[in-house]
Amino acid sequence: MNVRARYSTKQQRELIEFMQADPGRHFTVAEVCEYFRSQGQSIGTATVYRHLERMVDEGVVNKYIIDSSSPACFEYVGEEKHRESELCFHCKCEQCGRLIHLHCEELADIGEHLASHHQFILNPMRTVFYGLCAECAEKEGYRPAAKIVP
Amino acid sequence: MNVRARYSTKQQRELIEFMQADPGRHFTVAEVCEYFRSQGQSIGTATVYRHLERMVDEGVVNKYIIDSSSPACFEYVGEEKHRESELCFHCKCEQCGRLIHLHCEELADIGEHLASHHQFILNPMRTVFYGLCAECAEKEGYRPAAKIVP
DNA sequence: TTGCGTGCAAAGGTTTTGCATGGCA
DNA sequence: TGCCATGCAAAACCTTTGCACGCAA
Numbered sequence: 001m002n003v004r005a006r007y008s009t010k011q012q013r014e015l016i017e018f019m020q021a022d023p024g025r026h027f028t029v030a031e032v033c034e035y036f037r038s039q040g041q042s043i044g045t046a047t048v049y050r051h052l053e054r055m056v057d058e059g060v061v062n063k064y065i066i067d068s069s070s071p072a073c074f075e076y077v078g079e080e081k082h083r084e085s086e087l088c089f090h091c092k093c094e095q096c097g098r099l100i101h102l103h104c105e106e107l108a109d110i111g112e113h114l115a116s117h118h119q120f121i122l123n124p125m126r127t128v129f130y131g132l133c134a135e136c137a138e139k140e141g142y143r144p145a146a147k148i149v150p
Numbered sequence: 151m152n153v154r155a156r157y158s159t160k161q162q163r164e165l166i167e168f169m170q171a172d173p174g175r176h177f178t179v180a181e182v183c184e185y186f187r188s189q190g191q192s193i194g195t196a197t198v199y200r201h202l203e204r205m206v207d208e209g210v211v212n213k214y215i216i217d218s219s220s221p222a223c224f225e226y227v228g229e230e231k232h233r234e235s236e237l238c239f240h241c242k243c244e245q246c247g248r249l250i251h252l253h254c255e256e257l258a259d260i261g262e263h264l265a266s267h268h269q270f271i272l273n274p275m276r277t278v279f280y281g282l283c284a285e286c287a288e289k290e291g292y293r294p295a296a297k298i299v300p
Numbered sequence: 301t302t303g304c305g306t307g308c309a310a311a312g313g314t315t316t317t318g319c320a321t322g323g324c325a
Numbered sequence: 326t327g328c329c330a331t332g333c334a335a336a337a338c339c340t341t342t343g344c345a346c347g348c349a350a
Contacts (some may be wrong), residue, residue, distance in 0.1 A: 006303090006304060006305090006349090006350090007303095007304060007305065007348080007349050007350070008349075008350095009304090009305060009306080009348080009349075010348095011305080011306070012305085029339085029340085030339090042307090043306090043307085044306060044307035044308070045307085045308095045339095045340085046306075046307065046308085046340090046341080046342080047305075047306055047307065049339095049340065049341075050305085050306090050341095065215055065217060065218050067215060068215050068218070068221075068222045068314070068315070068339095069314070069315050069316075069337095069338070069339080070338090070339085071218075071338085071339060071340090072218050072339085072340090091264070091268070091270045091272075094273060094276065100268070100270065102268060104267070104268070106263055106267070107260070107263070110257070110260060110279075113256055113257070114241070114279065114281070117254070117256070118241070118250070118252055118254070119283070119284035119287070120241045120250065120279070120281055120282070120283060120284070121281045121282040121287045122279055122280075122281040123244060123280045123281040123282070126216075126244065126280035126281070127277075127278070127279050127280050127281070128277070128278075129260075129264065129270070129272055129277050130272075130273045130276035130277050131264070131270055131271045131272040131273040131276075131277070132270070132271040132273070133269070133270060134269035134270070137269075137271045156324090156325090156328085156329060156330090157323080157324050157325070157328090157329060157330065158324075158325095159323075159324075159329090159330060159331080160323090161330080161331070162330085179314085179315085180314090192332090193331090193332090194331060194332035194333070195314095195315085195332085195333095196315090196316075196317080196331075196332065196333080197330075197331055197332065199314095199315065199316075200316095200330085200331090218314095218339070218340070219312090219313065219314080219339070219340055219341075220313085220314085221313080221314060221315090222314085222315090
């Protein structure tokens with residue numbers, strides 16, 4: 001697979017436009033196709049997969065796999081040289097299935113801690129924190145060991 | 151889905167026996183079925199999926215997803231009451247598949263941080279850190295941003 | 301004109317579901 | 326006997342691949 005696209009095509013430009021329109025958004029391949037359709041346009045599933053795969057290799061796009069039997073989730077992060085956004089961590093609620101995106105300095109420290117103390121190179125894109133979101137925790141009457149700081 | 155099995159069945163007992171025979175082993179659903187077949191026995195794929203799903207919910211089994219388009223990986227971790235009280239975190243190497251168990255105070259703080267700052271109740275049993283183990287990181291010539299402290 | 305990009309359709313996997321049957325209590 | 330568990334087959338998905346055609350350079 002080529003590292004860069006050789007040709008600049010309509011589909012490629014519009015896919016990038018779609019991703020840049022709302023940076024930080026998460027989307028699936030199906031959602032991209034759906035969006036194109038809603039715009040009266042159209043793009044092939046395979047084309048989207050091929051573009052995203054290449055961009056993941058380039059590091060321009062992040063790919064998140066939350067669980068088997070649900071589609072992969074992508075996020076445009078831009079060219080390295082222009083990048084300002086930190087990595088995004090994910091929390092998945094085991095109860096309602098909701099996915100929460102976190103940009104958090106303190107969580108980023110985990111990676112450093114794992115590297116320095118446990119010789120483990122964390123891949124934050126594959127790592128998902130499982131647990132209960134605020135709503136479900138409340139519904140379940142969960143009493144956290146740690147105090148909630150508002 | 152029921153939290154516990156109501157009936158004790160032959161398949162269930164033998165599945166647990168299979169998992170307990172070599173604790174810490176990782177296996178896929180296909181491998182379970184394959185093993186049963188090699189023993190002159192047999193178990194349905196759906197049955198294995200149903201049992202494992204329930205046990206993952208119970209926290210008796212961990213489920214690992216390395217990437218989309220390859221089967222999920224399971225690990226028997228045993229009943230909570232028989233488990234050593236100390237919390238254990240899991241790191242899964244994406245390269246060699248190795249699973250590392252970590253007992254670490256600092257990591258335990260993550261749960262508190264998520265609760266107090268993000269209103270998210272972490273389930274450490276279910277949560278897995280993905281990345282590269284020391285050997286694979288070295289083989290890949292990976293240069294960590296953070297310095298490795300021996 | 302050359303050859304990459306596109307998109308359809310089909311293939312290849314994994315996981316889930318429906319339903320009749322079997323087995324536990 | 327009542328009901329859950331099982332297993333087959335089919336369905337439902339997600340993702341990849343083959344191939345003919347279209348389009349950028």
